[in-house]
Amino acid sequence: MFRKRHPPAGSQPGTMIISDEASKPAIRVMDYMADHLNEYEVDDVAQLRACLEKDSISWVDVQGLGDEQVLKDIGETFSMHPLALADVVNIPQRPKVEPYDGQLFAVTRMALYREGQIVSEQVSLMIGRNYLLTFQELHGDVFDPVRARIRQGGPVFRSAGPGYLAYAILDAVIDGYYPVLEVFGERLDALEDELLEHPVPAVLQRIHRIKRELLAIRKAIWPQREAISALVHDTGPLISDEVRVHLRDCYDHCIQIIDVIETYRELAGSLMDMYLSSVGNRQNEVMKVLTIMATIFIPLTFLAGIYGMNFEYMPELHLRWAYPGLLLVMIAVAAGMLAHFRLKGWLGNREREPQESEQG
């Protein structure tokens, strides 16, 4: 369910709520130009001032949001608006893009499938003239391929400005949804198979769980579509035309992911319907067993009851062939009933026929 770190209503705007479980921030800088690259860790926020004055591009990556003072210092160094800083910390925010004076602020949300669980993490980006700030909730991320591309240093990347770097990170975030979709696809397939074989109540709980998770994923991805669209249509100097073309590609992926999620939601709904009807079918099966047994034996038991009566004058009782005769009548009644049920298709044979012919 929805849990948000939010200050009490009426607080100063920009109030940060630091979680007790949040880890201390670790700051890593990649400082690069067409022809040089400098990577270092930063302990004292004051060191970051240098990034502003250089011509080179600095990617300042902050992992862990557990120290209010450090975050405030970073915010001050890069002139971040207090509301933007609060959005970085007070998690979860809705993915969005907001223009500030000379800066673009973006909130995005990664989704990962880890140990049978869908986990998600907020990544905030602040794009400036010659720097990109990224803030992540946890240590460790999925941006190593991006770092590798900077290190390999294609000329395109190194000279393309912080807008391109922001695109590369957003693209990694969005493309990270594809493996999650594949997991969902497999689980829906597995559920469908299981539904046909053993439609037990546990299947319903799993459909419900998938629906819940799809709702969560959908809530994360829908606003990203709007956010990336806002970036594509941003007319400021931070996003160049070439980056715009790349963002358009990223936007396409985003829409494709949304399409697939909506399709999965419909499939999950259809599986729910199938489950409900399987409940009805199983009940039918149980009812049929009861009805067949009862319908065959109740009349026979009645016949036996008749000749168990103690009337003095019951001529049949004294006939020699009455007993075996009655047994024959009983067998005939039971056989007639069975034939009737077989004709009605209650004995399972006619039900399977169309199924087979379908596969033929």
Add this chain to the structure above:
Amino acid sequence: MFRKRHPPAGSQPGTMIISDEASKPAIRVMDYMADHLNEYEVDDVAQLRACLEKDSISWVDVQGLGDEQVLKDIGETFSMHPLALADVVNIPQRPKVEPYDGQLFAVTRMALYREGQIVSEQVSLMIGRNYLLTFQELHGDVFDPVRARIRQGGPVFRSAGPGYLAYAILDAVIDGYYPVLEVFGERLDALEDELLEHPVPAVLQRIHRIKRELLAIRKAIWPQREAISALVHDTGPLISDEVRVHLRDCYDHCIQIIDVIETYRELAGSLMDMYLSSVGNRQNEVMKVLTIMATIFIPLTFLAGIYGMNFEYMPELHLRWAYPGLLLVMIAVAAGMLAHFRLKGWLGNREREPQESEQG
């Protein structure tokens, strides 16, 4: 259900309907500038005229709407349009923002979770050049943190004009929905657990109650989104650029709340489906017990009935081992039936298997 204090159709526009239960208005003024603060209670509306002439900002807070004359006097003092004044009193109004000559009128709706109940209260705001009027239905509110911020007197707040004050109040109203969402989240979680353990009919009533309350909350929050959006895009002088940036933040919260409510509505719908299927499952369980009992004992009773018949010529009756033999046959029949049902998974063992393998 919907209850509205509305004048009879065809009345003079601006007719106020004063509820008998409404408490008398209490008027408190906070009059502040960058360097001074003056708080006082007002008994005579005529005193309020002073607010209009000063350069300082006056927050005139009216709690309780139980006196038509006082409200009319306030309206006249601040040149409120009669329709705006009627909207303050004839509760509930749909949240909205309306421009009047030199004024902005806003209606908003607080939601609180108090003693197991979701309660809501209308707050109306009239933003003028150097004043803000607020009207509340009841004495007592959630704006004490805002008052505290004025008293502490950050320079930003004190010099920011009535638009910023209006934002601060709206922000407190919107952020007040987060705790309500948390309550709903917990209740949905609790319902889901209960649904798995005891899916009794009372659960359905509680799902229905949650759906009703979610509908009410949704009806309150949706129009606030439009209203805040209208404020963000208002081009008048009452909303400064800085306030606009803050309102954008408030708008984001509003959208996030709407997202969560829509998700909760879908989850409530899915819980309803689960409940309905659990009704079917319980019925299956009941049916199975009946069917197993009947299927085992009806043939046995029939056999007993056979040998309870009084035919003269029933050779088996006189055999020494007939009775224990028949008992053995009966035991064999019963055991065969049980084995058959166990194979069909009706005795509960096969049903639990997939559930366990799911957790493994």
Add this chain to the structure above:
Amino acid sequence: MFRKRHPPAGSQPGTMIISDEASKPAIRVMDYMADHLNEYEVDDVAQLRACLEKDSISWVDVQGLGDEQVLKDIGETFSMHPLALADVVNIPQRPKVEPYDGQLFAVTRMALYREGQIVSEQVSLMIGRNYLLTFQELHGDVFDPVRARIRQGGPVFRSAGPGYLAYAILDAVIDGYYPVLEVFGERLDALEDELLEHPVPAVLQRIHRIKRELLAIRKAIWPQREAISALVHDTGPLISDEVRVHLRDCYDHCIQIIDVIETYRELAGSLMDMYLSSVGNRQNEVMKVLTIMATIFIPLTFLAGIYGMNFEYMPELHLRWAYPGLLLVMIAVAAGMLAHFRLKGWLGNREREPQESEQG
């Protein structure tokens, strides 16, 4: 169901279909200015020509649409377009606003709750430079408060032009929906209570009836929202700025009514779900009674059947304590079954517990 008086396809546009049941038109004029008021009934349409030439404002109210010639004469006198005149008569029209040369034509629909029935009536308005024509299906209306306000003669009303008068009538029409909503609210509340106490099939029919009526009300109110919005945004001279402010208020009420209707529709849908599940629950209850009775007595009857057999060699039959012993065994079996069912919660006790704890 939908019934419309419409000319056969292909007829001359503007063809009027006069219903046989329609009553003869009665024409009443209120002719007023800031300082005078003149009320009179009109027998001969030719008298109406005077209205066009005066400076004063004339409200020409036509009740009853049963005379084609009279309506045509009125149309000619006030230069009404034949299509507008046909819209007045060929009922029902969709509520709408249409501009004609120097005129504004509006169709609206009143809803009333009268004798346990929702009834509705079309009111057509033609706003001209110095007159307002209104056409009503039936004699008698809800506009007496409006007439009273003209007679009392507030300066605002009397000098505000026919646009303001049209607003006053529209406002009376829209506000007339509030009592209807209250009736629906009470009926839904009553249905919900009854659903919990006696979920009989008749409840379903009543839910269906409410859904049908809500659909009808919705079909009437939705287009009025568009129509009033068109009036608010009309840039012609017939609607002054002051009237526009009042129409905005009327528009708000319209949206609020739509909100409530949509909420009621969702509640009605949720009641339908509750009813369906109550059908399942009642069936469960019936099934449990059957299953408990059958499960307890079938084995006992079998035991009795055993000792009703007539085998010669059944040693138990001759034991002195066999009969009371068997009775004790039977009591033990029945008691064991009952204990088992109580443990399973089938005897009703465990079902009620959570319900009670919920209220605690």
Add this chain to the structure above:
Amino acid sequence: MFRKRHPPAGSQPGTMIISDEASKPAIRVMDYMADHLNEYEVDDVAQLRACLEKDSISWVDVQGLGDEQVLKDIGETFSMHPLALADVVNIPQRPKVEPYDGQLFAVTRMALYREGQIVSEQVSLMIGRNYLLTFQELHGDVFDPVRARIRQGGPVFRSAGPGYLAYAILDAVIDGYYPVLEVFGERLDALEDELLEHPVPAVLQRIHRIKRELLAIRKAIWPQREAISALVHDTGPLISDEVRVHLRDCYDHCIQIIDVIETYRELAGSLMDMYLSSVGNRQNEVMKVLTIMATIFIPLTFLAGIYGMNFEYMPELHLRWAYPGLLLVMIAVAAGMLAHFRLKGWLGNREREPQESEQG
């Protein structure tokens, strides 16, 4: 289901597929001006060239689409675009309006209720400077009232140009939906009554059939709304302002028809729900009969079984009053059970009560 005469994928655009069943085209011309009217049949398409050169207005009505050469000749004579000509023949097309050089091309769809069937037919219109071409699938149509109006020759009609004539035909097409709606209304009413009286499975099939037909009608009418709206907003010279006013009226009818269809669809959905719940109710009724019978007789049969046992030492068997005493006990047990069921409302009496009180 959807059947379309379409050329194989990849064919030349404008390829016509002539159906084998299509009848030969019959061409009728009505050539009129304010003061003259000339009606004639055309055998040779070459004769039509005259229409282009006259000042009078020519309505060229082609009924039957079974001759490719004739259609091509007509197309060439009036300079029709090959794609427009293909749209005339390759039926069904989606209703639409398309501007071509100096021409407006419209596709519309008539709906008729004929012999218990909803049938529909495509009518294509090509509006030119001084001519109107209409193409119909079948001989015979519903435009005779339009022809009569031309013959009667009101000055409005005769001097209004081909745009007005096109409007008259579109209006006849749209107004032709009203009788179809009435048929649906009656069938839904009849279904609702039958559902309350005999909710047999055949009702479900009829609900499904109505839903299918409503879907078909809806697919036909929705695009006509867009098409007529496109005509209303067309700024070309072919549609005069006066015709625009008339088309607005036609547009209103179209919207009203759509409103009614949507309402009917919701009603059909609600009937489906009622049917499903009636299935559950009937099952409840069956179950109750079974449960009451079983619950009363199973314990009694058990008692009878007890005293049918053959134990030697059963003292009750020898008591004089044991037999009548047991019979009394049995009657008491049965009466107690019946009283219990009556109290539970299972014997039908309490179910009817609320229904009666509702009508009271």
Add this chain to the structure above:
Amino acid sequence: MFRKRHPPAGSQPGTMIISDEASKPAIRVMDYMADHLNEYEVDDVAQLRACLEKDSISWVDVQGLGDEQVLKDIGETFSMHPLALADVVNIPQRPKVEPYDGQLFAVTRMALYREGQIVSEQVSLMIGRNYLLTFQELHGDVFDPVRARIRQGGPVFRSAGPGYLAYAILDAVIDGYYPVLEVFGERLDALEDELLEHPVPAVLQRIHRIKRELLAIRKAIWPQREAISALVHDTGPLISDEVRVHLRDCYDHCIQIIDVIETYRELAGSLMDMYLSSVGNRQNEVMKVLTIMATIFIPLTFLAGIYGMNFEYMPELHLRWAYPGLLLVMIAVAAGMLAHFRLKGWLGNREREPQESEQG
């Protein structure tokens, strides 16, 4: 389920993922002008450079995407953006149109019904000044009619530029959906018939399969509508006015296909409802058999049990006519029950009546 060839998150944009199963590219060129046509196969990509320099139009058709180097060479020759090239290879892409410098890039998706399966294949188009590149996943396609039209060489086609050729291919793709729709229509019809005759569980699986396939088709066709609309409204020089008219026709077909798919989806949903109700109906039928048998025989068995008791003093036992009298009573009871059930319509006769009267 959704499967996509996508590079790992964070890769270089434009990374191509070549499938192991993809076949080697085969390149065929059709080089044509008004008066000449030249068809040849290309082995070495360098040969394609000639296409750029000629005045004639070159259609370069690449079938098979199994060689990264060849594709990169083609991309370089025609100055394709790396992102466009990646979209060609990383299948599936969402259908779309994207403008690049002097080029238009389009992704579309064919659907075919082949051997009882709906298969789909991505076709990518790159429109340049004097060339059209097409990329297909597999060897073999449905564009032979287009090739034939080029060879026959109508003047329209040969002189119309690559935009017209692109239209011809898109049109073939879109029109290829019609046969698929027909297949769906037949399957829905067949399902409906089967549902009425044998509503077995296998039908439900087939409804689910159709729903899944309709979802897949819908996901393919919806974005094509947007893409073609983007082409129609493209203002660049590559799409001439005449091509625009043709694309409008193609757009109409696309919308018609979407309409039909949406209708089919609603029908599939309605079939699901019918199936669910048929499950309930079959259960009713089973229940009725059980109830009728039990209700008739249980009381009779009880009566037999009474006279099977061994009381010493049961005067009836010694009456001469008691036994036949009891048999008569039993027959009367059974007949009474049967009459009662026939009256209630449980014996099938009354159920069929309304069905017959409907057809009369």
